[in-house]
Amino acid sequence: MPLRPADLNPLTNADLHCHSSVSDGTLAPEVVAARAAAQGVQLWALTDHDEVGGVARARAAALAAGMAFLSGVEISVSFAGKVVHIVGLGFDETDPQLLQGLQTTRGGREQRAREMAAQLAQVGIHGAFEGALQHVGNPDLISRTHFARFLVENGHCRDVPEVFRRFLTPGKPGYVEHRWAALADALRWIHEAGGLAVIAHPARYGFTPNEEWGLINDFIAHGGRAVEVVTGSHSDLDALRWTEQALEFGLLASRGSDFHSPEESRTELGSLPALSGRLQPVWMALQARIDFPPIKPQ
Incomplete structure (x- = not known):
């Protein structure tokens, strides 16, 4: 009911x-x-x-x-x-x-995402921006989660939590601060x-x-x-x-x-x-x- x-x-x-x-x-x-x-x-x-x-x-x-x-x-x-x-x-x-x-x-997410991709490229992970976009339903909201899915899909990490531990938290390659x-x-x-x-x-x-x-x-x-x-x-x-x-x-x-x-x-x-x-x-x-x-x- x-x-x-x-x-x-x-x-x-x-x-x-x-x-x-x-x-x-x-x-x-x-x-x-x-x-x-x-x-x-x-x-x-x-x-x-x-x-x-x-x-x-x-x-x-x-x-x-x-x-x-x-x-x-x-x-x-x-x-x-x-x-x-x-x-x-x-x-x-x-x-x-x-x-x-x-x-x-939401503004500024694309620029932040491009900076994240550039940092990942410096540690040998290329094409991350374009790869993350493949997982985005709304391009205005490209986020760390979309990058994480790309990195798992391409074998750089076993799962999303590992991506965050290695790449997408403060002090790690791939983390870029955003003004919220x-x-x-x-x-x-x-x-x-x-x-x-x-x-x-x-x-x-x-x-x-x-x-x-x-x-x-x-x-x-x-x-x-x-x-x-x-x-x-x-x-x-x-x-x-x-x-x-x-x-x-x-x-x-x-x-x-x-x-x-x-x-x-x-x-x-x-x-x-x-x-x-x-x-x-x-x-x-x-x-x-x-x-x-x-x-x-x-």
Whole structure:
């Protein structure tokens, strides 16, 4: 049975973080929607990187498959010298300020990609830019993941994690810094478009305790309200720790697989454990922004 507004509850199988070929996933939005529905997802959001071009397609496919839907995006921001991801949920994806902000954030990716390819050529890996482009669904969003797929395909590494360890992280050949959005700007775009902001996979950044405290407090100061607690990037211990952090800072809790590809993702859509009963799920605060599938006549 499709999810109805009255059925929404803390145990709803919500997957509010995943990607399609519109950014760095390998499947089209419609295919990701079908896969999510087949995995028992009841409430779904597509959160492509710095891009909302797949949201309308994802919404139509989700509703046709009987899933409730939230608009989504994952915005890259700079904080304390690192890239942090902020998920936006439940916004108007046609908002002009949001679209302009995302376009600005995407800008410069091609030049960055060419610089990455030049560095890789210096260590004997040639044709990386053209090779990465073969894996790109949206050329405006060419990323390290696309380079990683090229390097695996051509036998330079066994898998994507090895590529990142050897080539695409700070200090390694192939890593080029990109100027991302400011935290305050990303939250403003999300909020003024009617959405709610979430810190994505917070255990992944390797911040010191002081940096982590600074991120959370800056996030809250600019209107941020939620954090991903259960995610494909977190271990069970990470989820326990961020349950306590969410409670301490009064943040809503989110849940998402961070699914990119059947071959690459370690967590399947909809397969995560439930949030702790002590937490307030972010989707309960977004009920007015959820699109529910139509009721079919009997």
